[in-house]
Amino acid sequence: MVTFLDPSLRSILNATHGDPFAVLGPHVQRGRLVIRAFLPRASAVRAIVAGASRSGHDMAVKHPEGLFEVTIDDVTTLAPYRFEVTWRDSGEVTIVEDPYRFGLLLGDLDLYLIGEGRHQQLNRVLGAHPAVIDHVAGTRFAVWAPNARRVSVVGDWNGWDGRVQPMRQRLPQGVWELFVPGVAAGARYKFELAPAAGGPPFLKADPCAAAGEHPPATASVVCGESEHVWQDGEWIAQRALRREALDQPMAIYEVHLGSWARSADGEFLSYAELATRLAAHVQRIGFTHVELLPVLEFPYDGSWGYQVTGFFAPTSRFGSPDDFRAFVDTLHRAGIGVILDWVPGHFPKDAHGLARFDGTALYEHADPRQGEHMDWGTLIFNYGRNEVRNFLTASALAWIEDFHLDGLRVDAVASMLYLDYSRNEGEWVPNAYGGRENLDAVSFLQQLNALVHERHPGVVTIAEESTAWPGVSRPVHLGGLGFTYKWNMGWMHDILTYASKDAIHRRWEHTHLTFSMLYAYNENFVLPFSHDEVVHGKRSLIDKMPGDSWQKAANLRALYGYMFTHPGKKLLFQGCEFGQWREWNHAESLPWFLLDHAPHDGILRFVGDLAHLYRREPSLYQRDYDYTGFQWIDCNDNENSVISYIRRATDHNDLVVVVMNFTPVPRERYVVGVPRAGRYDEILNSDASSYGGSNMGNGGHVMTIGEPAHGHAQSLSVSLPPLSCLVLKPS
Known part of the structure; x- marks a missing residue:
């Protein structure tokens, strides 16, 4: 052993x-x-070199911490080799491949696209494969x-020792790479990074990991190629034919997988168990899609999935990535689309996550006035950086392409669009023109939507956007953000304000x-x-309704009737x-036992019949x-809190005809003008006894009378049940 080490060798020992x-x-x-090899736990190493005159060459100990070296005189070119290692603690002898004999991994095109921020399959080249x-x-x-x-x-195979397998840096992109022989699917790993500014190294999970440990553990997990055989080809083909389907029914059932249902002992169900039960339930209630609260890997259950650390990995709480693929496949084969809540607006400060990933503000802004959500205690992506935009767009595409998802509901879009979102004067940095619009975020969202649709x-x-920003769901080429849909937060706020008022006060609302x-x-x-409307002291929807328990249920049915007959697609938690x-409590199963009680079973029956009716009626x-698809009959009867309107299909x-009575007062012979004479069938009555109502109605149909009303030559004289929704269709 030499007593003096070259500085480069000493730097290997010092990592x-x-x-x-x-x-x-x-x-x-x-x-x-x-x-040369650095094997800290080895006591002796022999190099077995292809083409050498001897079968093995003992390597000299250059330093007792595990630095070995051998010079082979009769081999003059690079040649394949292996190490025969005797391990110090066990005395065991094993054959080891050397990671440092393998060449470059990433191709020039991959590196170029990464540098440009245009690698649309980033997770196929970064991460662990x-x-x-x-x-x-x-x-x-x-x-x-x-x-x-x-x-x-670092990982299970090398004792989590950051000195052992340092990676090769590819400049100028700043990508580090290493092929580690013998590491297979299922291995746990992280990256150990030494900051350029000095200080101790630290561990980070892989931003592009395909899988992670079950929280609260935080390591990434090597994931092999998918073995799932997709059986939803017909669904995917029909989806492409439907394109954006603005003229198709869409009723979305919003689901938090960890609390939708649990086992008898309160444990999570698996993706397989959830898929079977969820598909049957969604088919029963007639909804077209499910929307999942984020299943991107996240560390803290209480964030509901909205503080993401694994932007490419389905959470391991319910199974493997292939288990999630099978979950989606099951729903598709049941005729149900799958939408995912996706969170590009912010990320948590957890030490193993993206925050100051390489010792600098890499994914976020360095200035907290730009880079931190004070309300949420999270960090904001730097949308002006090409690599960050690339990371997010690649994440979105991966969920669509690798997991066959039918849509992304983008969370907290308003917080992305405005630089002064939830900030006081002096706590934000204006854009280049002095305005409060986050121009980089706008550009990113337009790029994302154009890419997905193309x-x-x-x-x-779908944008969860609560402001009056114009053109959220208008095409990018027309200056819009390019989303297919936008959540109507104004309608939701207004109708819940109205519905929560006692009926006697509704005339003024x-x-x-x-x-x-x-x-x-x-x-x-x-x-x-x-989900946001049934947490944090806001009460459940039925408990928001005024009156006794019967009136609360009737109010709720009428509210749903208005929702499903009002223009716009539907979402219900x-x-x-x-x-x-x-x-809603994220830590408990839904109280499914309530369905043993007639009022709750009646509400479920009504929702199912309502959704099926919605899907049957093109109007x-x-x-x-x-x-032209909507026409008020009478929107001014505030004294009786009654509204009536017409919905029309493409075939005019x-x-x-929809008539809504938002008071508990039954109204006989209520006159409603209609566009043509004849029989009108009562195709839905929310007051039916099967739903828990009083069973007041019109005997299944009503005939017009030749008296003009509300600008129409014909009218109907109908019986309006209390707190009800009637849907009438001309025969």
Whole structure:
């Protein structure tokens, strides 16, 4: 053993060398092959070199901490080799492949696209991927960390020792890569990064990991190629034919997988168990889609999935990535689309996540006035950086392409659009023109939507956006943000304000009921009753309703009737479909036992019949975004809190008449003008006894009388049940 080490060798021991391939592995020097290895737990190492005159060459100990070197005189070029290692603690002898004998991993085109921020399959080149190179099986690792001094891959196989397997840096993109022989699917790993500014190294999970450990553990997990055989080809083909399907019915059932249902002992169900039960339930209630609260891997259950650390990995709480693929496949084969809540607006500060990933503000802004959500304690992506935009767009595409998702509901869009979102004067930085609009975020959202619609016709994007930003659901080429749909938060707020008032006061709140029609066609709206409306002291939907328990249920049925007959697509959160009394609790299963009680079973029956009716009647969905599909009959009867209107299909003669009574007062011989004479069938009555109502109605149909009303030559004299929705269709 030598007493003096070259500085480059000492830097390997100290884990400070930024280019380990310049020191370790094979090198031809003065016409001889020199091999160096750093194996801290080895007591002896022999190099077995192809083409050498002897079967093995003992390597000299250059330093007792595990630095070995051998010079082979009769080999003058780089040649394949392996190590025969005797391990110090066990005395065991094993054959080991050297990571430092393998060449470059990422191609020039991949690096170029990464640098340009245009690699649409970023997770296929970064992250961890089992591979066979030169007939040797292992895993290739790659991570973007341009400002790190040194990056190592650590895991179960190397004792989580960051000195052992430092990675090669590819400049100028700042990507680090290493092929590690023998590492297979299922191995746990992280990256150890040494910051350029000095200080101790730290561990980070892989931003592009395909899988992660079950929280609260935080390691990434090597994931092999998918073995799932998709059986939804017909669904995907039909989706492409439907394209954006603005003239098709869409009723979305919003689901939090961890609390939709649990086992008898309160444990999570698996993706497989959830798929079977969820598909059956959604088919029963007649909804067209499910929307999942985020299943991107996240560390804290209480965030409901909205604080993401794994932007490419389905959460391991319910199974593997292939289990999630099978979940989606099951729903598709049941005729149900799958939309995912996706969170590009912010990310948590957890030490293993994206925050100051390489010791600098890499994914976020350095200035907290731009880079931090004070309200949420999270960090804001730097949308002006090409690589960050690339990371997010690649994440979105991966969920669509790798998991066959039918749409993305983009969370917290308003917080992305405005630089002063939830900030006081002096707490934000204006844009280049002095305004409060986040121009980089606008550009990113436009890029994202254009890319999704171009590559995947029929996949929808939905903005959760609560402001008056214009053109959220208008095409990018017309200056819009390019989303397919926007949540109608104004309608939701107004109608819940109205519905929560005691019926005697509703005459003075009538504009809350009708105001939405003044802007209903400004955007392609989704009408949401989401999870946000049934938490944090807001009470459940049924408990918001005034009156006794019977009136609360009747109010709720009428509210749903208005939702499903009002222009716009529909969204309803889990538990609301059967009138869950308590607020939603993410840590508990829905109270399915309530369905043993007639009032709750009646609400579920009504929601199912309502959704099936909605899907059968083109007048209720074909012209959602065309003003000719809606016509008020009477929107001014605030004294009786009654409204009536017509919905028309593309075929102008295909129509329904809707009459809503928002008081508990039954009204006999209530006159409603209608566009043509004849018989009108009562195709829905929310007061039917099967739903828990009083069973007041019109005997199944009503005939017009030749008396003009509300600008029509014909009219109907109908019996209006208390707190009800009637849907009438001309025969």
